[in-house]
Amino acid sequence: MSYHVLFICTGNTCRSPMAAALMKHHYPEVEVASAGVMAAGGEPAAAEAIHAMDERQVEIDHESQPLTKELIDWADVIFAMTQGHKDIMQRMFPGAEQKTVLLKEYAGARGDRDIGDPIGGGSKVYQETAEEMEKALQAAWERYTKEKSPD
Template structure:
């Protein structure tokens, strides 16, 4: 299984997640990238220090998210809901495999299927309306998809916090907390993907 972890600059959270999963040696192919990443930047100094403390090897250089990476991935796991939304807006066609790390491991498949179905119906209604009005629909689509949007809001309100803490610019203790949070959810990820393999 090919897994792509995504954060903002690809110098803290997503490369830490990549290194942790690679260290677990569970038969995954793993890469990481950033929604706004530059090319070739090293892992942040604090992230590197924490990885060394934990004896997790990493030789990381940042890379931006590309269509090729998204195509390569069987599963795209972002660090926050904002990263997920940014990817969905920038690149369409990957919704079926795009989740935050935490929501992927914490939310039941039934709830996901319902959400995906609702999102698809909203998108269908928006596309149909756009074709009928030659693209000029403003917020008309929201009224057209009101029931679906209300149910989406209700389901999403019941979901847990799906964001991984951002340590950028913080002291080393925050990086350690982020490492422990990533480790917890990556262990859950391994368990969930083992069930599906």
């Protein structure tokens, strides 16, 4: 079975492109996209995001795009970085909430379930954000595939 996974954040230059790159790296069989609820199109990933992925030997080839109905329809599951992103998306695209989850919450996180915005935080903050996302992503994907397994 082929899965289509969409990651969303604000501007689609930091968190969601890093999450998408990590997903492609760990699960190359999965089709992955990312978008932003307030994104302009055509922006590269933030330099610090690229550096954080380079440190992990993860390829990140990215151009920002706004969230669209076509992307939502394409996705089997949508991983939002924060509750705010999920709320905005659901106001923009009613009905999308059925396939949208918070990445950290779905991964089983207790307490703070948002992945904070690293923008302006420097290299160390991006590294910490990448680490947090990578752990959440692996746990969330394990859960998702187990729940969607045909047996």
